[in-house]
Amino acid sequence: MASLDFLKKQKVFVFDGSMGTMLQTIAMKEFLCPEEFVLINPDLVKNIHSAYINAGSDIIQTNTFGANSYRLKKFGLSNKSYEINSRAVELARSCAKDKVVAASVGPLGDLIEPYGNVSEGEAFEAYFEQAKGLSEVDFINIETIQSFKEAEIIISAFRANYKLPISLSATFQKTAKGYYTIMGHSVQEFVEKAIELDVDIIGTNCGEGFNQAYDIINEIKQLTNLPLLAKPNAGIPVIENDKIIYPETPDKILDVVEKFLLSGVKILGGCCGTTPEHIKSIKKIANKINFS
């Protein structure tokens, strides 16, 4: 496919929910790198992909959020970047069949110069290597972006490899002055940067839940005509009886999902704490809109 032509086929698209939260819950027992599961327990990764497809995802993404050599190094896997990324694409493709596959690409996990010791060139190398393994997806979903510098490096590293469509998704926090990324970028600055970087889709992910993401998307919408993507968290987790509970449960998000999809968001899924049940909720509303 390798183009965003698919976006014309439906009014709205359902993305998948969290991969990380589901894997980490299992990895709690023994300490493992979430991305390494594509090598050591591919069936588990496939089961999660399939669960999302069965729940109604039109798009799923690869288990590669932290599959850059800096994050992998923390698990002694820095030389496995290509292997993990390319295997992750194979697994997602084998479950997706005719559905769309996006590549999940997250922050480096270490601070880039001048804030930290990683040079821009080293960061570029890490993403260039990751990009090589992700060549067979339909688009690149760069997510949880906090720093524009990092976004620039990631995008240039991918474009140095190939010209796949790029979605850029930032994470914002609510402050007294409005929504800002941790690195101090406002929503408006983010939109301007995304336009400057000539991305194909713009959005927000993670954060503090569907309601906040809805506010952020509406701000973005005032400033650009780019297709909009949202993958919010299921709220801020609390612990009850030694279990992690996300307050925005699948039944509680129905109203905000409807507002979301009617307000012009093109692609809606979930981030931390969302499950196939959340995706079923989104699918229910998406079907109403797509088939009305």
Next chain:
Amino acid sequence: MRELLVEISNYIISGNYKTIGDKVYLALDSNLTAKEILEGGLMKGMEVVGERFKIGEIFLPEVLMSARAFKSAMSLLEPIFLAAESLKQSRGKILLGTVKNDVHDIGKNLVGIMLKGNGFDVVDIGVDVSIEKFIENIEKENPDIIGLSAMLTTTMLWMKKTVESIREYFPDKLIIIGGAPVNQKFADEIHASGFGKDAIDAVTLCKRLLNIGNNTNL
């Protein structure tokens, strides 16, 4: 000489990590003591950075730059303090670690630098720290406060277990928590002594817990 300390403080505020070392050498050559440079220059600067961050005048990037400048200046002063430990007075010792099954450390490292910048001794025992390792190091270091970091929601459970286990061995120790998924409510639930929403807040929290006023001289 006063001007030199003001300059050093300004280098901290503007995050001038590349040349702050020259100024520190100059200050040492001008017979300022390491203690005077730390307190009158570095810590003064860090205090301003903290205040500006709190009122939203600056954001994390500026704080990171200041932290880096502080770190490079401290790398020159630390050998002097090590040679004569008695020269340096500490506001308290803080032991920091990211809990088991979590390897995130950007936030924890920044908390460490901000605490150092405010006159605390910091012992950082790293990431993926097991309960046993916490207990062992608390015994060895006898810190005034233990700071736990977690980035993943799944490792919040380890935070709870770690707090419970530390309390079993050291019932009176102050334990504070921080990290993306945690908040004050969670800190209350797991009976932590406090929660810091960011590195600046962590400093305020440690000062409050150890009854250190903002204007107290060391």
